[in-house]
Amino acid sequence: MRLRSAIRLRFTAAVLAGLGCISGATLGWAQDAGSVLVNPDWLAANIDRADVRLIDLGKRAEEFEAAHIPNAQHVDWRTDLADPANREHFGVLQPEAFEALMSRLGIAADTTVVLYDSHSNRVAARMFWTLRNYGHRDIRILDGGSPAWEAAGGELTAESMPVTPTDYRISIAEQPYRAEKADVQAALGREGFEIVDARAPQFYTGESRGSRFGSDVPNAKIGRVPGAQNFFWADHVNDDGTYKSIDELRTHYEALGITSEDNIITYCHIGLQASTPWFVLTQLLGYPNVRLYDGSMAEWANADDTELVVDEND
Numbered sequence: 111m112r113l114r115s116a117i118r119l120r121f122t123a124a125v126l127a128g129l130g131c132i133s134g135a136t137l138g139w140a141q142d143a144g145s146v147l148v149n150p151d152w153l154a155a156n157i158d159r160a161d162v163r164l165i166d167l168g169k170r171a172e173e174f175e176a177a178h179i180p181n182a183q184h185v186d187w188r189t190d191l192a193d194p195a196n197r198e199h200f201g202v203l204q205p206e207a208f209e210a211l212m213s214r215l216g217i218a219a220d221t222t223v224v225l226y227d228s229h230s231n232r233v234a235a236r237m238f239w240t241l242r243n244y245g246h247r248d249i250r251i252l253d254g255g256s257p258a259w260e261a262a263g264g265e266l267t268a269e270s271m272p273v274t275p276t277d278y279r280i281s282i283a284e285q286p287y288r289a290e291k292a293d294v295q296a297a298l299g300r301e302g303f304e305i306v307d308a309r310a311p312q313f314y315t316g317e318s319r320g321s322r323f324g325s326d327v328p329n330a331k332i333g334r335v336p337g338a339q340n341f342f343w344a345d346h347v348n349d350d351g352t353y354k355s356i357d358e359l360r361t362h363y364e365a366l367g368i369t370s371e372d373n374i375i376t377y378c379h380i381g382l383q384a385s386t387p388w389f390v391l392t393q394l395l396g397y398p399n400v401r402l403y404d405g406s407m408a409e410w411a412n413a414d415d416t417e418l419v420v421d422e423n424d
């Protein structure tokens with residue numbers, strides 16, 4: 111047991127019902143309800159299991175080498191999670207690259223993958239989306255990330271855990287939870303479709319201008335996708351980085367007029383922050399038809415055939 115005491119952090123029950131645009135029944139599997147978020151006690155009790163792989167995201171290599179949760183493997187989101195051929199849009203890894211990453215991490219099709227970072231799990235949510243998009247079944251997020259582990263008395267280590275590489279293969283041919291620019295354009299103005307902008311309000315209104323991934327060059331256009339509703343990704347979590355309650359989250363979305371009957375697309379700057387509302391909507395609230403536009407503003411705000419809206423008062 112790697113916790114100094116039996117301190118119990120809040121454990122948010124996650125309801126998994128109908129993922130993305132394809133249901134668990136269609137894919138032939140379904141993750142148990144309540145299993146998507148885990149707390150430090152769960153991690154301490156399961157961290158040494160051979161069928162569990164713990165992934166640390168958000169750190170640079172030297173930071174990871176200095177201190178991480180025992181048995182964790184390192185993924186640098188800046189270099190490991192984006193398609194090298196579409197880096198400026200932070201596009202999703204291509205299938206072969208995803209399989210190579212999973213194989214390097216020693217992950218098999220039946221591995222329980224536990225994700226965490228120190229940034230309110232927004233990077234972990236992007237990794238969760240990538241895994242689910244390619245059909246991996248058993249994925250968890252450590253609620254509150256590494257700060258929750260440390261607050262509960264969990265130890266850190268500089269030791270690395272060797273793993274035996276696997277030969278990982280993607281289980282589905284489609285990418286059911288990914289939206290492309292054409293999907294967003296087709297959704298504009300259509301009844302039953304909602305678009306969620308996960309950026310900070312100043313980007314949503316057009317007061318501030320974003321830039322492409324890894325670049326200081328500003329986007330060609332400012333504003334938001336027409337008809338998009340703003341729910342800042344950071345407002346999905348508490349001050350300690352744990353997710354807000356299901357009731358709070360559902361109430362906020364319903365106040366925006368977004369319900370489980372809608373077809374929803376989330377976006378942000380590069381599809382990273384948008385992973386948080388995607389995770390909340392699909393994994394915690396059980397909304398069945400939610401996709402993430404990974405090209406997001408890095409693509410939309412620099413394309414010739416797209417429109418953006420700016421608040422008149424700003």
